[in-house]
Amino acid sequence: MTTDHTPTGLIGASIRRVEDPVLVAGKGCYVDDIQLPGMLYLAFLRTTYPHAKIISINTNAAKAMAGVLAVVTGEDVKQLNIPVAPMVQDQKIPPHPLLARGAVHEAGVAVAAVVAQSRALAQDAAGAIEVEYEALPSVIDAEKALEPGAPLAREELNSNICYVATKKGGDVDTAFAQAEHICRMHIASPRQVALAIEPRGIVVKPEPTGDLTVWLSTQAPHRVRGDLATALGFPEHKIRVIAPDVGGGFGSKGPLYREYVLACHLALKLGRPIKWIATRSEDFVTTIQGRDQAMTSELALKKDGTILGLKVRVVANLGAYLYSSTAGPPQRMMGMAPGSYQIQNCHVEVVAVFTNTTPTGPYRGAGRPESVLNIERLIDKAAKELGLDRLAMRRKNFIRPEQFPYKTGVGVEYDSGDYEKSLAEAMRLSDYDKLIRERDAARGRGELVGVGVSTFVEPSGGAGFESGTVRVERTGEITVLTGSSSHGQGHETSYAQVIADKMHVSMDHVAIRHGDTLAIQQGVGTFGSRSMVMGGGSMTLAAERVIQKARRIAAHLVEAAPEDMMQADGGFAVAGVPEKKVTWRQIAAAAYGGRVPPGMEPGLQETVFFDPRREAWGFGAHVAMVRIDRETGKPTIEKLVLVDDCGVIINPMIVEGQVHGGVAQGLGEALREQMLFGEEGQALTGTLMNYAVMRAGDMPHLTVGETITPNPFNPLGVKGVGEAGTNGAPPAVANAMMDALAPLGIDHIDMPYTAPKLWEAIRQAERRPAARS
Amino acid sequence: MFPASFGYVAAHSVEEAVQLLTKHGEDAKLLAGGHSLIPAMKLRLASPRTLIDLATVPGLRGVRMDGNTLAIGALTVYADVASSELVQKHLPGLVDAASVIGDVQVRNRGTIGGSIAHADPGADFPVILTALNASFVLQPRSGSRTVAADDFFIDFYTTAMAANEVLTEIRVPLPMAGSGTAYVKLPHPASGYVVVSAGALITRQPSGSCALARVALGGLGSGPVRAVATETELQGKPLTPEVIAAAAARAAEETDPEGDTYASAEYKRHVAIVYTRRAIEAAVQRASAS
Structure with missing residues (x-):
């Protein structure tokens, strides 16, 4: 693609996504587009019992069907499990077989698998398998799972607790002893379904050489390859994982799933390629779900609003089985509890609980939205209880710009920030004072209108290292290999902007390659708002090394001193003599043609494994105005202003797109989405007919703004932004809803704010005589 | 999911469609737009052996x-x-x-x-x-x-x-002169199907009183339910906001909706009243404008 931007102006330019023409024309290649000769199809029989003993499995009819090549049950693959490394001390890790053995612990678990010559046949055969169960008592709610006498979700364990983790800072006891007021709150985050538009899937091909080629809809090809090798007991270096075009993931496509291991095992056994693509119904109940945490908090305060201390207890629902990432999200609270405020006296306890539900795990935000929701609702509630202005209270407790890098009460160091600045920008963009006047006028007419704010921080990057290779090819064109593989984020565009900018070439001189373990050095993947921070950081450092080497080669070619060589459009030039130019092509020809300075290695390629050993703390201020139809409870978002600070911005259009997408999922959580399980544990909202995902037509108008506070610890000055919408927007909406309902004396309702739920709360409040507005 | 395997035959006239239906009996289903039938087949809630396509029958459109x-x-x-x-x-x-x-x-x-x-x-x-x-x-x-x-x-x-x-x-x-019609709906946020809906046909006499009222509700039963008490209440009365509200208040009488994961039975009955009022109001407004 060509652009009007001069190469060095590429960072910060809103360049259209170069990957889109292929995708929107339907010419992309997703896993289901892979067709191989002799390919077989895998299908599963899944239980609808949340917890039951398996009495018998009869596979005779399925095995007898023409075109069926294999029917397997848990006993046939009992040596295979999902490998899970402990994340916390004393974490319990119950067995996680590929197919249920002896008992099922969540509705959706597969009891048997079929390999057949066609997809429909495999499904028909799976349907012909008969299983006899004996239902066992099940537990769905994590807090109830902790009550004495609750059924055991996993009968192998003696309790439902997977782990308890704590984090302490300062002197919490003294803080609470000195408190003039203590604000208490219990709040729960609804369980959400990740719902990537492309369901999970795999194609696996056993190669004649004994290698295994795997096409996988994944966010982390290298990580999954390592786990797959462990699970199969198969050498990692003989496995090639390719993530072709991937249609979204939102965290749910991070781990290694049961179906993947089984597909590989059966392909090796049968010596034929196998495909498995989840149906939407399967994807609903087998892919890790997000949130489902309940937080109980106490905030110790002085009467003037000064926060003295904070205690938070998180009860997190992990579901029935652990995937590699399942135990992670609840631990976020241990680093994020204080939010954007100076709270040095802090105590956080996380209790992670097994239940008979679909496993949870990272979902856009992955513990961040719960943490932000907790502190931002708590601040609003405390301000109301103390009769203080909620913005004044925020400002009073904000970490101030001059305090950065700032070490929080839970021992995390924030890199940089200016929370007052982003709040001021959000107030300006939303015309906050006018909103308040409109709200008051509407309130005077008996209407339920509310304004809410959240001023949040969000960590990004992290999760170890990321790798980047920058290679100048023989012709001077540039190939970048990144371990951060895209599943819709626009890597091919933003990374190319970075490298083209740094190397003074046009974007079409740069190709971004990712998502193939054969081509790419070891890498980690794309999640946790880490791509530009980690992937961008590593390739920038690699580019800097290439530029250094190239400068010496260029100097050698024109017989100048390296320090006299300046980067110029398309290569280097001698300082003060712009016509004395050396192009990347000439430099590359020298690098590969033996004309490098004495003692220098030939070639022009550098690889950097980047690990800043800290996360990047983005922040923002979101403002929401909502209206609730008093008669029906129907909520409407009247205004939503989102000011995010993600440091230096590479591509404003992509950043805005990330904010929009995050907000869509955040509003889903705030207004309508919730995965529900019935009394007997069956999925009640396991289809798109009853799980109310946000659609384009449901979106309100968004006003997106920004402040820019560069990250001093990142080569590009960037912070992540992919989760800003899911982190910041729901608490702003929650605070607005509670503000709207304040005249009725309602001070807390958990999300999602559906019309029936709001109506019920309004009706009950109106029945209380004192609560008339 | 995939539907169970099925046969397909295109009909070219209504008579042929009837013949095919008679021939295949209970195992056959007529295919029109397919937007209810095909999803049901994919979920295997329906497994007809034969689909008789009506798209090829002329004269059934417009x-x-x-x-x-x-x-x-x-x-x-x-x-x-x-x-x-x-x-x-x-x-x-x-x-x-x-x-x-x-x-x-x-x-x-x-x-x-x-x-x-x-x-x-x-x-x-x-x-x-x-x-x-x-x-x-x-x-x-x-x-x-x-x-x-x-x-x-x-x-x-x-x-x-x-x-x-x-x-x-x-x-x-065609409604008589002085009539207005309206339909209001609370859609399910996921499926878009009716949680509760109200349709109204109101004929207004020049004097402003109600000559005819037909009100039907969705979401409260196994199919559309006539709000008979509301209709009776409106008959012959002036169509003032108070009269409409009082009549609408009786809309959910004798209905017994089922609660679901989205809305309770109580909520449905309440919304039926609100939406009946809104549908009547809209119909009256259109009657006045016509």
Whole structure:
């Protein structure tokens, strides 16, 4: 693609996504587009019992069907499990077989698998398998799972607790002893379904050489390859994982799933390629779900609003089985509890609980939205209880710009920030004072209108290292290999902007390659708002090394001193003599043609494994105005202003797109989405007919703004932004809803704010005589 | 999911469709727009052995005036109902309903006849067509018969149609002068189907009092439910906001909706009252404007 931007102006330019023409024309290649000769199809029989003993499995009819090549049950693959490394001390890790053995612990678990010559046949055969169960008592709610006498979700364990983790800072006891007021709150985050538009899937091909080629809809090809090798007991270096075009993931496509291991095992056994693509119904109940945490908090305060201390207890629902990432999200609270405020006296306890539900795990935000929701609702509630202005209270407790890098009460160091600045920008963009006047006028007419704010921080990057290779090819064109593989984020565009900018070439001189373990050095993947921070950081450092080497080669070619060589459009030039130019092509020809300075290695390629050993703390201020139809409870978002600070911005259009997408999922959580399980544990909202995902037509108008506070610890000055919408927007909406309902004396309702739920709360409040507005 | 395997045959006339239905019996299903049937087949809630496609039958599409009746071909898609000038002029309430079914793709494929014959309790057309006192033309082996909407919807997914009948036309009498029609709906946030809906036909005398009221509700039972108490309450009374509100307050009488994961039974009954009032108000407003 060509652009009007001069190469060095590429960072910060809103360049259209170069990957889109292929995708929107339907010419992309997703896993289901892979067709191989002799390919077989895998299908599963899944239980609808949340917890039951398996009495018998009869596979005779399925095995007898023409075109069926294999029917397997848990006993046939009992040596295979999902490998899970402990994340916390004393974490319990119950067995996680590929197919249920002896008992099922969540509705959706597969009891048997079929390999057949066609997809429909495999499904028909799976349907012909008969299983006899004996239902066992099940537990769905994590807090109830902790009550004495609750059924055991996993009968192998003696309790439902997977782990308890704590984090302490300062002197919490003294803080609470000195408190003039203590604000208490219990709040729960609804369980959400990740719902990537492309369901999970795999194609696996056993190669004649004994290698295994795997096409996988994944966010982390290298990580999954390592786990797959462990699970199969198969050498990692003989496995090639390719993530072709991937249609979204939102965290749910991070781990290694049961179906993947089984597909590989059966392909090796049968010596034929196998495909498995989840149906939407399967994807609903087998892919890790997000949130489902309940937080109980106490905030110790002085009467003037000064926060003295904070205690938070998180009860997190992990579901029935652990995937590699399942135990992670609840631990976020241990680093994020204080939010954007100076709270040095802090105590956080996380209790992670097994239940008979679909496993949870990272979902856009992955513990961040719960943490932000907790502190931002708590601040609003405390301000109301103390009769203080909620913005004044925020400002009073904000970490101030001059305090950065700032070490929080839970021992995390924030890199940089200016929370007052982003709040001021959000107030300006939303015309906050006018909103308040409109709200008051509407309130005077008996209407339920509310304004809410959240001023949040969000960590990004992290999760170890990321790798980047920058290679100048023989012709001077540039190939970048990144371990951060895209599943819709626009890597091919933003990374190319970075490298083209740094190397003074046009974007079409740069190709971004990712998502193939054969081509790419070891890498980690794309999640946790880490791509530009980690992937961008590593390739920038690699580019800097290439530029250094190239400068010496260029100097050698024109017989100048390296320090006299300046980067110029398309290569280097001698300082003060712009016509004395050396192009990347000439430099590359020298690098590969033996004309490098004495003692220098030939070639022009550098690889950097980047690990800043800290996360990047983005922040923002979101403002929401909502209206609730008093008669029906129907909520409407009247205004939503989102000011995010993600440091230096590479591509404003992509950043805005990330904010929009995050907000869509955040509003889903705030207004309508919730995965529900019935009394007997069956999925009640396991289809798109009853799980109310946000659609384009449901979106309100968004006003997106920004402040820019560069990250001093990142080569590009960037912070992540992919989760800003899911982190910041729901608490702003929650605070607005509670503000709207304040005249009725309602001070807390958990999300999602559906019309029936709001109506019920309004009706009950109106029945209380004192609560008339 | 994939449907169980099935056979397909295209009919080229209503007579042929009837013949095929008779031949294949209970194992056959008529395929119109396919927007209810195909999803049900993919979930294996329905596994017909044979689909008889009506798309190849000529003459079942479009809206025409037939004396004092608007005749709508059974294969007319929702979008064409909504954009029909005749419907817009005479039956804005039907436009209201046709415009809020599913999404754009559904409205361009789904047919009015399919919706009626399928009789989904969450469908919109049965409700508004009951309010409009429509009737449905059914073609059995020979001749044809017409069944009024009030007598057509028997139970969940069950109608007065015999197994070998084809629905060919929807006939809606033109409302008298001074009438207004309206339809309001609370859609399920996921499916878009009716949680509760109300359709109203109100005829207003020059004096301002109510000459005729037909009100039908969706979401409260196995199919459309007439709000008889509301209709009676309005009869002959001046159509003031107070009278309308008082009449609407009786809309949910004698209904016993089921609660679900989205809305409680209580909420549905409450919204039925609110939406009945809103539908009547909108109909009265249109009556006054006409």
